[in-house]
Amino acid sequence: GAGVSQSPSNKVTEKGKDVELRCDPISGHTALYWYRQRLGQGLEFLIYFQGNSAPDKSGLPSDRFSAERTGESVSTLTIQRTQQEDSAVYLCASSLWGGGTDTQYFGPGTRLTVL
Amino acid sequence: GEDVEQSLFLSVREGDSSVINCTYTDSSSTYLYWYKQEPGAGLQLLTYIFSNMDMKQDQRLTVLLNKKDKHLSLRIADTQTGDSAIYFCAESGDRGSTLGRLYFGRGTQLTVWP
Numbered sequence: 001g002a003g004v005s006q007s008p009s010n011k012v013t014e015k016g017k018d019v020e021l022r023c024d025p026i027s028g029h030t031a032l033y034w035y036r037q038r039l040g041q042g043l044e045f046l047i048y049f050q051g052n053s054a055p056d057k058s059g060l061p062s063d064r065f066s067a068e069r070t071g072e073s074v075s076t077l078t079i080q081r082t083q084q085e086d087s088a089v090y091l092c093a094s095s096l097w098g099g100g101t102d103t104q105y106f107g108p109g110t111r112l113t114v115l
Numbered sequence: 116g117e118d119v120e121q122s123l124f125l126s127v128r129e130g131d132s133s134v135i136n137c138t139y140t141d142s143s144s145t146y147l148y149w150y151k152q153e154p155g156a157g158l159q160l161l162t163y164i165f166s167n168m169d170m171k172q173d174q175r176l177t178v179l180l181n182k183k184d185k186h187l188s189l190r191i192a193d194t195q196t197g198d199s200a201i202y203f204c205a206e207s208g209d210r211g212s213t214l215g216r217l218y219f220g221r222g223t224q225l226t227v228w229p
Contacts (some may be wrong), residue, residue, distance in 0.1 A: 041204065042219035091157060104217060106158040
């Protein structure tokens with residue numbers, strides 16, 4: 001079966017524009033995570049979805065960031081009024097049920113560059 | 116400060132063993148992970164260890180866990196040039212409300228010289 005896919009793989013945008021990043025999790029995975037990886041840094045947790053529960057948005061850095069997920073399928077991460085410090089690789093991961101013992105499978109990421 | 120710390124760089128000669136070290140702060144961590152990231156690729160899960168284990172071996176990979184010192188290491192035997200990548204240590208603590216949220220180190224860039 002296919003792994004986690006993300007699109008676009010690369011996105012270059014101008015400061016102030018909005019961008020939308022997409023993640024397709026592995027079919028049947030109820031948990032979905034977004035992380036951000038800045039150059040030379042580890043992964044920063046952004047948001048977590050698990051089934052129909054309210055998402056955990058505790059990692060979102062500002063109100064310019066939002067994410068949605070339709071059921072147990074596709075998720076989109078939206079960044080409004082992008083800033084240069086938003087430049088990073090945005091990684092999506094999915095897992096079967098979201099528990100601490102559950103393996104997370106990562107997508108290849110979207111590299112966002114804000115000029 | 117950071118919850119998970121790793122040294123940033125490691126260079127070894129092909130055929131030697133590599134040891135990548137990691138320290139963490141959350142004593143309630145249930146699982147600890149090693150992920151590999153090759154250029155332009157997503158993170159690939161290499162191996163993981165449950166917190167009640169001291170050691171786990173998987174082919175060329177050996178994970179050692181010292182829970183008292185909160186120290187985790189990954190040993191790669193007979194390191195090959197194809198092992199050159201960034202290796203991330205991660206823990207799934209028991210803190211907060213997000214089950215399964217992982218806390219990552221900054222990654223160790225392993226360079227293998229032929």
